[in-house]
Amino acid sequence: MGHWHWSESLVEELAQEIGGNPDRRMLKDALVQSGRDIDILSGRSFGPPRLATEVIEPNGLPFADIPDLQLGSMEPVEGAWAIPDPVGRQRATVMQVLSLAAPAPKAARVAEALWFAGQFVAEASQTGRLSRDYVVHWLGTSVDREQRMKLMRRVMDPAVRLSVPILGVSVAGWWIQITRRLIWVTNEHEDDGRLIELLLDDTTTGGELIPLAAVEPTLIVARMTQQPADWAFTARIWPEGGQRPHNRRWSKFSKAIHSHGVPTITLDSISTPQEIACQVVLKGYWHGYVGSDEPALANAVAKAYPRQVERIQRGTRAPNSASAAATLLEQLIRPGFDPAQGAEATRRYVRRKANIAVMEHRKAEAPEGYPWTQIGISERRYYKLLPRFAQKVNGRYDLDHDDVVALMKAHLDDLDRERTIRANAIDVLRSHGFGEAAARKWLQRHEPKEAVNAWPRGQRPSGPQD
Known part of the structure; x- marks a missing residue:
């Protein structure tokens, strides 16, 4: 197989990245399987160059x-x-x-x-x-x-x-x-x-x-x-x-x-013939055979997925179908269709991307209606923090948005205050002669308020301190 020639050299590198003492045979098997998957998905065997008669x-x-x-x-x-x-x-x-x-x-x-x-x-x-x-x-x-x-x-x-x-x-x-x-x-x-x-x-x-x-x-x-x-x-x-x-x-x-x-x-x-033709055009683009300035890209998307384009045009109030198709194309650019999932997965992928395009437009049109914009954080961070302030019932969060916004703001304000206090404590410690790393390590073991009386060993000044 194409990857045997390099899998041996990667075993130790992978072991160091994982840490500990992993089983080298398992790592080798995992590398060979990954190489095999890459061969199948790419349609190439990445072995060393060789002479052959065809x-x-x-x-x-x-x-x-x-x-x-x-x-x-x-x-x-x-x-x-x-x-x-x-x-x-x-x-x-x-x-x-x-x-x-x-x-x-x-x-x-x-x-x-x-x-x-x-x-x-x-x-x-x-x-x-x-x-x-x-x-x-x-x-x-x-x-x-x-x-x-x-x-x-x-x-x-x-x-x-x-x-x-x-x-x-x-x-x-x-x-x-x-x-x-x-x-x-x-x-x-x-x-x-x-x-x-x-x-x-x-x-x-x-x-x-x-x-x-x-x-x-x-x-x-x-x-x-x-x-x-x-x-x-x-x-x-x-x-x-x-x-x-x-x-x-x-x-x-x-x-x-x-x-x-x-x-x-x-x-x-x-x-459909339009879906297949669109796939060929998009694959040509993803693999570098078609330039991003080709008008046929958006045209292909519009012909292959008219329902999704119409949904975007309606949901974003786009002036025409060409503009809506361009919006859908932007969503499809990365990471593209996974061929291993088959044609039905491609259709699901396009439907999901059309929904995402409409949702992103709505968020941009009325950001004040979303709790994360009221708090001043990203949507991703909001959903990371949400389990602290709400519980799921039957797979959905049961919450009062106003209460969650107030609690999350208070939590983030507390974090900001703690961060400010720690930054001030580090400034005091550094003024006393601590290095950056030493100051941070000292704060892991002491309260920030004790920093005013902290000095590196052997550097405490003599006499009373204010």
Whole structure:
């Protein structure tokens, strides 16, 4: 696995951060599992660079996805061009394997192209072309029995990257394609963090399990305005039912995944074409392929989530739906959708963010109506202090807001007075010769009022003191 090479060196560092004498084997297991989760969420294996021979069989499509290829490391191959990744220019994740006969004179903007791509992903999903059955059907109809046996032998070779073509279309100066790579799952198969699906179960093969599998569908969007292509985007497509890590906080992983991972699109049976297209555009933005000034960002949100946009427009009195969509987009910027939670979680996330946008607007419009603004503290601190002054009944606080505001103000005033007294005591102690740390330590053991007669050992002045 990609993280074995660094997990050993992190064990002691993690042990020091935790403190005490934790079990090193448990720490190592935790680090390896975290590394595995990162591999799956990012779609990459972060091992050391290595040389490898890859045989690409795209079955008629002009582009193919490849493992992270360090630019300049590939031996020259006639008719093949590595396309620099627009975000990580030192690597390539897409290879062009067929020449463009007539490059397009112009192309739509990136965000518009990704919106088109999302629409085609939705169409492929709705027509069943992303399913296992489609891949099996392709194997049964595209080649005869003799050719199929030769194809299986090539798939068994770990160096061969044989892709099943699912969709290929040219639109607005862009090429959009979806493929699924075939693999033969053995101990020699390299785990690159991608989800796989066995194609033939034991009921199909008479009780014998055949390790023929298809990798998760891969989307490629490439600009066709020059030969070879100069810009390409690739994304993983996770259908409903995929098993993915989800027992960790997405906010802790999101920045790393967005900076270094392959975008992941999640689908389910009720995902609308607009939701899927919006997801592709937003994933392009989060991963750095789309700029924040793209008007298509807010437009995509407005088309995909009209009910939430309408709620924000109504609740905030926004002048139009475009303004309301921009407000919702601001809420969605960080930390973004967690792909491991699936498409339904994405819809819940958007609904919750729309509610938050309306609540924040109301708070800004009438701050005097909230107890924390009357006290002069943040909402977060108010709810941290609230358990001191109110009890929960059936999961909700039972309180009189006026009483709580008065009690909390008095409590905070007392804290301010204590803080002022301690600060004055520290000033007195420092004037007597105490250092800052020594003065604070002295106050841990004595009352502040005793500071006037306190002196460092051996420095008390002789004679009576006022």
